[in-house]
Amino acid sequence: MILPYYIIIPLLAAFLISLIAGKKDNWAVILSVIAVSALLILSLFSFISMKEETITYSMSAWSIPYGIVLVQDALTSFILVMVSIISFTSLIFSIQYIRHLSMDWKYYSLFMLLVTGMNGVIITGDFFNLYVFMEIALFSAFALVAYGSKAEEFEAAFKYAVMGSVSSFLILAGIAVTYSATSTLTMAKVAEVLPAVDKKVIFWIGGLFIAGFGLKAAAMPFHAWLPDAHSSAPAPISSMLSGVLIKALGIYVMLRIFYNVFNAPEVFMKIFLVLGTISIIVGVFLAIGQWDMKRLLAYHSISQIGYILLGMGIATPLGILGAIFHLFNHAIFKSLLFYNAGSVEMALGTRDLRKMGNLMKLLPTTSQTSLIASLSISGIPPFNGFFSKLIIIIAALQAGLPWYAVFAIIGSLLTLASFMKVQRYGFKGETVIDSSENKIGWRMNSAMITLAVLCILTSLMVVPGIKEVTLDPVVKVIADKTEYIQLVLGGMNGN
Amino acid sequence: MRQNDGMTLIVKTVTRISVWMILLYGIYIIFHGHLSPGGGFAGGVIIALAFLNVMLAYGRKFTSDWLNIGFLHDLESASATLFLVIGILGISIGGAFLANFITKGELFALLSAGTILPLNIIIGIKVGMSLFLVAWVLAGSKTVKGE
Numbered sequence: 001m002i003l004p005y006y007i008i009i010p011l012l013a014a015f016l017i018s019l020i021a022g023k024k025d026n027w028a029v030i031l032s033v034i035a036v037s038a039l040l041i042l043s044l045f046s047f048i049s050m051k052e053e054t055i056t057y058s059m060s061a062w063s064i065p066y067g068i069v070l071v072q073d074a075l076t077s078f079i080l081v082m083v084s085i086i087s088f089t090s091l092i093f094s095i096q097y098i099r100h101l102s103m104d105w106k107y108y109s110l111f112m113l114l115v116t117g118m119n120g121v122i123i124t125g126d127f128f129n130l131y132v133f134m135e136i137a138l139f140s141a142f143a144l145v146a147y148g149s150k151a152e153e154f155e156a157a158f159k160y161a162v163m164g165s166v167s168s169f170l171i172l173a174g175i176a177v178t179y180s181a182t183s184t185l186t187m188a189k190v191a192e193v194l195p196a197v198d199k200k201v202i203f204w205i206g207g208l209f210i211a212g213f214g215l216k217a218a219a220m221p222f223h224a225w226l227p228d229a230h231s232s233a234p235a236p237i238s239s240m241l242s243g244v245l246i247k248a249l250g251i252y253v254m255l256r257i258f259y260n261v262f263n264a265p266e267v268f269m270k271i272f273l274v275l276g277t278i279s280i281i282v283g284v285f286l287a288i289g290q291w292d293m294k295r296l297l298a299y300h301s302i303s304q305i306g307y308i309l310l311g312m313g314i315a316t317p318l319g320i321l322g323a324i325f326h327l328f329n330h331a332i333f334k335s336l337l338f339y340n341a342g343s344v345e346m347a348l349g350t351r352d353l354r355k356m357g358n359l360m361k362l363l364p365t366t367s368q369t370s371l372i373a374s375l376s377i378s379g380i381p382p383f384n385g386f387f388s389k390l391i392i393i394i395a396a397l398q399a400g401l402p403w404y405a406v407f408a409i410i411g412s413l414l415t416l417a418s419f420m421k422v423q424r425y426g427f428k429g430e431t432v433i434d435s436s437e438n439k440i441g442w443r444m445n446s447a448m449i450t451l452a453v454l455c456i457l458t459s460l461m462v463v464p465g466i467k468e469v470t471l472d473p474v475v476k477v478i479a480d481k482t483e484y485i486q487l488v489l490g491g492m493n494g495n
Numbered sequence: 496m497r498q499n500d501g502m503t504l505i506v507k508t509v510t511r512i513s514v515w516m517i518l519l520y521g522i523y524i525i526f527h528g529h530l531s532p533g534g535g536f537a538g539g540v541i542i543a544l545a546f547l548n549v550m551l552a553y554g555r556k557f558t559s560d561w562l563n564i565g566f567l568h569d570l571e572s573a574s575a576t577l578f579l580v581i582g583i584l585g586i587s588i589g590g591a592f593l594a595n596f597i598t599k600g601e602l603f604a605l606l607s608a609g610t611i612l613p614l615n616i617i618i619g620i621k622v623g624m625s626l627f628l629v630a631w632v633l634a635g636s637k638t639v640k641g642e
Contacts, residue, residue, distance in 0.1 A: 004582075004586070004592040008579060008582070008583065008592070011575075011579060012576065012579050015572050015575040015576045015579070016572075016576060018568075018572040019569060019572040019573055019576060057591070057592075058591060059591060059592055059593060060585070060591055060592065060593040060594050060595070061589060061590055061591035061594040
């Protein structure tokens, strides 16, 4: 059984790094690269081999009502693949970027703890276990946001810590109410008991969870911490936070709870629709006025999360397909854009778009990959962002929600406008800069090129034939809703 | 011993006597985690408090001479690694992560409950060292004005 290894490998790496790394970071780099590539291979292998199976694993060999259960199905493997790809490229990008700041092994140890927390949240089938892993991921994220140890970074990390604790409190309260109403913490068991519970209790739990996980996902009324935290962190960490953390802790958990446990109640789907649409429009309006490149990208994360929520709220199989496809695509192009911002910051020492210029000559790889990423996020064919947004818009029209589709299109156009601003002022700006402060090494370039290639390759996932083996099993898990109970508990009895 | 560091002679004398009792109580709580309320976390906190008492009464300099901070740091990482090793041994021998793989012993005896006792000891070391080192680092940090 490979399930516990998704948690064991990064956790072991984190503590081995702090045990054997001396003053230098050589061992830390080697160990963390080994761990992350092992996770990448494991998750890709399980995603390809599993198809529509559901595997469960009882921790300490205690069966379901007593122990903690780990669950892996197509949705889990899909998100694990996403996390592994982004953490692998982020780590490769980090090696030069972090050495430029300091030769410190602590960064890699915290990075591995962040991966542990996310993998744990994704793979667990137990409410309280989810809360614990969420805290592991969050606390390492707080530390990593403050990694540069400047005043503004501490401020951002503190703001993030306060908002993170508020959301964790809401989630813990939600878990407590769930436990008192159902007397169990295993998600599948909760799903089994819930239909017999008073409807008002479900609204109460759902409200707490929407506020809590909405804060984690930075949907619109809960977004205030995100621009500070994501723009102050070191670039590879920004890409981890914006690319995968808000999705693993926010969107994935909401998909799991509201679809697989709550059986997708109508009210909450409406809330997702409205929150998503507000996030799309307001996020993009806030983004378009920014001159700080990383802040602009951070506001775009809010807007793009809005698309995913919109797809979730439509609740037809096509809408869910759009949501999970956009989830994956956003991880890839937003991480790539943050790498670009990091490499520009390292080369020029500024994030201000007005102070950039003639980057095409200075940083050819960075500016070309940023062009690909900008086209992807603005939804220009043939890049991946186009297909996922198109699917969401078509799904909205088919479900008889034309106004939501119109808002999605407006959001997409404004995204295009703001990335034209990035390209026009930033990469093709008039400021003439003769030489860069630092050279961008092959590791950073290869991380950017890998993701740029993936921006094009992942659009192949909509091609019939490939779609059946990649996206369809994932959609099936979500669209089958409380079929999850049978898959988890049935599998337990079989063993 | 530097007489000028830390607090007054009264506090130092009381600490010198009480710190061993606090440590012993912490160890007791850790070792009886599987029999009575308490366990690794609670006992670890008490151990950390014993060290903190010394730090408060005698000052940082004396404490860093008395304790090897680098060793405590290694002990902290090693205990976490050891926890995982026991967990993995559970996979290879007991069939699941953290499954019991040694004899369960006699009910209510000190050496019973399988791997729970060693895990409690490891958690006690981990929590004790972590809490003490966190306080140590916080007490040693200088306030730097941000720009």
